[in-house]
Amino acid sequence: MALIEQILFPNTFGMELVYSFVIIFCSLIVYFSTKKMYDISKHPGIRYFRISFLFFALAYFFKSFISFLLVFSGFRGLIEFLSVFPGVTTVFLFMYTSTMAIFYLLYSIVWKKTAGEKFLIPLVHALVLVISFGSLLIRSAWVIILLQILLFSFIAIYNYASYRKLSQKKKTGSIHVIYLFLFLFWMLNLSDILIANFSPFFEFLISLVSIGIFLIILYKVTKNVGLN
Amino acid sequence: MVKRDKLEIIKDILKIIKENHGHMKMTPLLRKSNLSSKRFADYKTDLLDREMIFETEDKKKGRQILITPKGMEFLEKYRAIVHFVEEFDL
Numbered sequence: 538m539a540l541i542e543q544i545l546f547p548n549t550f551g552m553e554l555v556y557s558f559v560i561i562f563c564s565l566i567v568y569f570s571t572k573k574m575y576d577i578s579k580h581p582g583i584r585y586f587r588i589s590f591l592f593f594a595l596a597y598f599f600k601s602f603i604s605f606l607l608v609f610s611g612f613r614g615l616i617e618f619l620s621v622f623p624g625v626t627t628v629f630l631f632m633y634t635s636t637m638a639i640f641y642l643l644y645s646i647v648w649k650k651t652a653g654e655k656f657l658i659p660l661v662h663a664l665v666l667v668i669s670f671g672s673l674l675i676r677s678a679w680v681i682i683l684l685q686i687l688l689f690s691f692i693a694i695y696n697y698a699s700y701r702k703l704s705q706k707k708k709t710g711s712i713h714v715i716y717l718f719l720f721l722f723w724m725l726n727l728s729d730i731l732i733a734n735f736s737p738f739f740e741f742l743i744s745l746v747s748i749g750i751f752l753i754i755l756y757k758v759t760k761n762v763g764l765n
Numbered sequence: 766m767v768k769r770d771k772l773e774i775i776k777d778i779l780k781i782i783k784e785n786h787g788h789m790k791m792t793p794l795l796r797k798s799n800l801s802s803k804r805f806a807d808y809k810t811d812l813l814d815r816e817m818i819f820e821t822e823d824k825k826k827g828r829q830i831l832i833t834p835k836g837m838e839f840l841e842k843y844r845a846i847v848h849f850v851e852e853f854d855l
Contacts, residue, residue: 571849577839578772578846579815582855646854712853761849 552737556744557601563751564594567758574762585645592638599631600726625673632669632681635727637662639688639720646716647695682727689720715753722747772850774800776843778808779817782832783840788821789830812836 567590575583606627607618618624640661644651651657665684672680697713725743769777781797782789795805809830812818817836821829849855 574842574846574849577835577842580772580846580850580855582850582853583846586853586855757852758849761845761852 553601553604557597559748560597560751561594563755564590566755570762581648582645585641585648589638589641589645592634592641596635596638599627603627603631629669629673633665636665636685639685643688643692692720693717719750779832779836779840782830787832791828794830
């Protein structure tokens, strides 16, 4: 199996680079193509949706930067990587941006229920910054992963409820299914960084499905707003 | 009667002005918008801030509300905005 994987996927970093580039590209197009729509409508949901994809672009940028540093600086594992300043800074930024991306996507669909609570967003920013910093201090990414799993679980429950509600009204609700897959594959993506010697074959599969999910979202966005 | 959301109310106000040749006096606009005076005042301030409408004072016609090109653009893109908001459940 290992030999087959080496033949099929000889350059994991090259694959990671292409994969990250496609997702960053999709996320930035989503962000910039919805600018006009937000400027006209000032709709809070569109605002949070856009910010979410900006954070996704940043998170994938830092993720590929971590891979780049790990490959080209000769570090043996994440612990050694975290002992140098560029390593610790990039991981910190990755933890912060990825959690905020998930939070903003969740908030884009639930903001109506919390409208008027002005301090919620600054509070979440501060909380995620503190947790990301704390995770690095105790040299454990599990706190931030638990936070992301918590957000993910909330989204899963909310999305499932919304999907059922929309199904009853005979509306599609397909975006809720897409969001569920997006978060599921995001969590699998994280395991790629955290688990040493992660199978290149599964890494490839996760990358492929993640790209597919982002392309579907991009298609749905551009179908509505065009590319202007 | 289904409660209108903010986007729909904005669309209704702008549509009323547009269908009245792009300008309208305050009192008939308030009446046709089906809003309370307080809510209408809030929406008026919001639309003025967003530069979708502007106010003029004329000796003959009195105080009038006019729709701006930005307001017209909102009306043109209203359907696309609503479709987008619904599609992504925003």
